[in-house]
Amino acid sequence: xxxxxxxxxxxxxxxxxxxxxxxxxxxxxHSRKERKIALHLxxxxxxxxxxxxxxxxxxAVGGDVGNLIAHFKGTVPDVEPLFLSAHxxxxxxxxxxxxxxxxxxIRSDGRTVLxxxxxxxxxxxxxxxxxxxxxxxxxxxxxxxxxICEEVGLLGAKLLDLTQVRARTGLVLDSxxxxxxxxxxxxxxxxxxxxxxxxxxxxICPEKGISALEVTAKGIAAxxxxxxxxxxxxxxxxxxxxTAVNIIPNRVHLTGEVRSQNEDKxxxxxxxxxxxxxxxxxxxxxxxxxxxxxxxxxxxxxxxxEKMDLPEETPIVRQxxxxxxxxxxxxxxxxxxxxxxxNVFNQRxxxxxxxxxxxxxxxxxxxxxxxxxxxxxxxxxQEVVRAGGSPEHGVAR
Ligand SMILES: [Zn+2]
Numbered sequence: 001x002x003x004x005x006x007x008x009x010x011x012x013x014x015x016x017x018x019x020x021x022x023x024x025x026x027x028x029x030h031s032r033k034e035r036k037i038a039l040h041l042x043x044x045x046x047x048x049x050x051x052x053x054x055x056x057x058x059x060a061v062g063g064d065v066g067n068l069i070a071h072f073k074g075t076v077p078d079v080e081p082l083f084l085s086a087h088x089x090x091x092x093x094x095x096x097x098x099x100x101x102x103x104x105x106i107r108s109d110g111r112t113v114l115x116x117x118x119x120x121x122x123x124x125x126x127x128x129x130x131x132x133x134x135x136x137x138x139x140x141x142x143x144x145x146x147x148i149c150e151e152v153g154l155l156g157a158k159l160l161d162l163t164q165v166r167a168r169t170g171l172v173l174d175s176x177x178x179x180x181x182x183x184x185x186x187x188x189x190x191x192x193x194x195x196x197x198x199x200x201x202x203x204i205c206p207e208k209g210i211s212a213l214e215v216t217a218k219g220i221a222a223x224x225x226x227x228x229x230x231x232x233x234x235x236x237x238x239x240x241x242x243t244a245v246n247i248i249p250n251r252v253h254l255t256g257e258v259r260s261q262n263e264d265k266x267x268x269x270x271x272x273x274x275x276x277x278x279x280x281x282x283x284x285x286x287x288x289x290x291x292x293x294x295x296x297x298x299x300x301x302x303x304x305x306e307k308m309d310l311p312e313e314t315p316i317v318r319q320x321x322x323x324x325x326x327x328x329x330x331x332x333x334x335x336x337x338x339x340x341x342x343n344v345f346n347q348r349x350x351x352x353x354x355x356x357x358x359x360x361x362x363x364x365x366x367x368x369x370x371x372x373x374x375x376x377x378x379x380x381x382q383e384v385v386r387a388g389g390s391p392e393h394g395v396a397r
Contacts, residue, residue: 010135010386012127012378014104018371020044021106021123025097025115031089031152032063038088041146044126045070048133050144057159061149067156069164072129072142079140079388080315083170083352084128084381086121087150087341091363107368114367120357121173122146124374128381140388143167150174150341154305157344168350169316171381172342173357178373181320182354184335185343186231186259187307189270194298195219195277198286199243199250209248210284212241215295216252219280223273232260233337234269261307261335274299305339306347314351316384323383329376355380 029037035058042052050070058066068088074081091113098109108114125144132139143165147156175182195216200209216239225234234256241252256273260266277297284295310317317333324331336354345352358373 010131010137010382012131012375012382014371014375016130017123017127017374017378018101018106020126021119021369021374022099022101024119024122025099028095028097029088029090029115030092030094031149032061034063034088034148035065038065038068038146038148041068041088041122045144048072048129053164055159055161055164057148057156057161060159061155063148065148067148067160068144068146069161070144071166072144074140074142075136076138076140080169081141081143081167082385082388083143083145083165083167083345083350084125085145085147085170085172085341085345085352086125086174086357087118087147087156088122089149089151090115090117090119091151093365104371105368106371108365110365113363113365114369116359116367116369117362118150118174118357118359120359120369120374124173124357124377124381127374127378128385131378131382132385137382137386138390139385141166142385143170147341154339154341154344157341162348170350170352171316171384172340172345172352172354173377173381174340174342175336175354175356176359176362178356178358178376179329179331180356181317181331181333182336182342182356183308183310183312183314183317183333184261185308185339185354186233186261186337187263187266188304188339189258189266190302190304191254191256191258191270191273192300192302193254193256193274193277195252195254195281195295196298197248197250197284197295198293200248202246202248206248208286208288209250210286210293210295211248212252212295213249215280215284216241216254216277218283219277222276222280228269229265231262232258232265232269234258234273236273257304259337261309263307270301305343308343308346308354310346310351310353314353316351316353319384319387320353320355320380323380323387326383327379329380331380
């Protein structure tokens with residue numbers, strides 16, 4: 001069997017998986033424009049027997065479609081429903097993708113991303129569902145959620161209509177490499193900072209100005225940024241300011257972020273950034289007509305999303321380890337510096353880990369996938385579905 005492999009379980013069909021994937025990557029689906037792919041997936045899922053709805057999240061984000069939610073009935077009663085999720089949107093440049101197939105490796109033609117982030121996850125979920133449906137594998141209920149707008153702030157997951165979802169535990173398939181289960185990811189603070197100085201003509205009366213740029217530079221020079229410690233990172237990623245070459249800039253705007261697995265460290269690092277800028281600002285003041293004018297900092301800190309932190313004894317984590325063991329594979333649980341929909345689902349009360357889906361060099365035009373990685377992930381997923389429906393492994397409701 002060249003393309004269809006038998007592992008003691010139902011069949012994972014590599015050729016079929018490839019064809020589904022190639023169709024998916026050729027459907028444009030930038031964030032807020034997921035309607036076409038959502039309708040395509042709705043058709044596929046209904047063909048597998050699911051009841052599919054699209055929620056209202058699209059309206060709230062100014063997109064053309066909401067999240068897709070598909071219910072699959074179980075064949076075994078009284079087992080915990082399983083949640084399976086991936087995101088439909090891709091990053092630019094991701095329109096007009098022309099996939100190039102070289103054996104089992106699929107890449108883009110170098111003009112666009114491939115969109116394996118996260119169409120690899122979608123294709124793995126679809127092939128798993130097909131295989132367990134065709135082979136009538138005993139299983140509990142399955143809720144499939146394909147989200148919109150993951151790449152622009154996890155918006156689909158944040159707005160997902162959870163009243164339509166019965167499952168409270170399961171997996172997101174959305175990360176690079178293979179053989180990993182991500183159970184920890186950092187919480188993120190986003191910082192919008194205005195450094196405010198005093199405008200003055202740079203040639204005529206520079207002594208009447210306070211350069212917001214100079215204050216900013218002094219503040220940043222005193223900061224620890226980058227990898228702060230093993231759990232914490234910080235970055236100032238965007239800077240803008242100034243009005244003209246002959247005007248002392250009265251305002252610089254900074255956008256930055258702090259990530260940490262540890263809440264105290266997250267707040268401490270956030271405070272550190274603001275404190276450095278405040279201390280720099282305190283060194284700049286001017287007396288104008290008897291009034292003391294000072295540089296100052298105006299900051300807005302927002303929690304982008306909460307951390308993900310699933311203990312090893314969480315049932316879904318245990319199930320993955322058992323599935324891998326059964327297949328003779330090794331799956332390592334890891335912490336990851338990025339966030340994904342799983343962060344939001346956990347924050348919203350679900351227990352969801354992120355299983356690697358085999359994507360490589362994501363968010364670049366060099367992105368590629370090896371079909372064998374996707375087959376491996378589908379085998380693991382299939383094992384989780386099957387174990388959920390077997391009496392000795394089933395988690396009672
Ligand atoms: Zn992704």
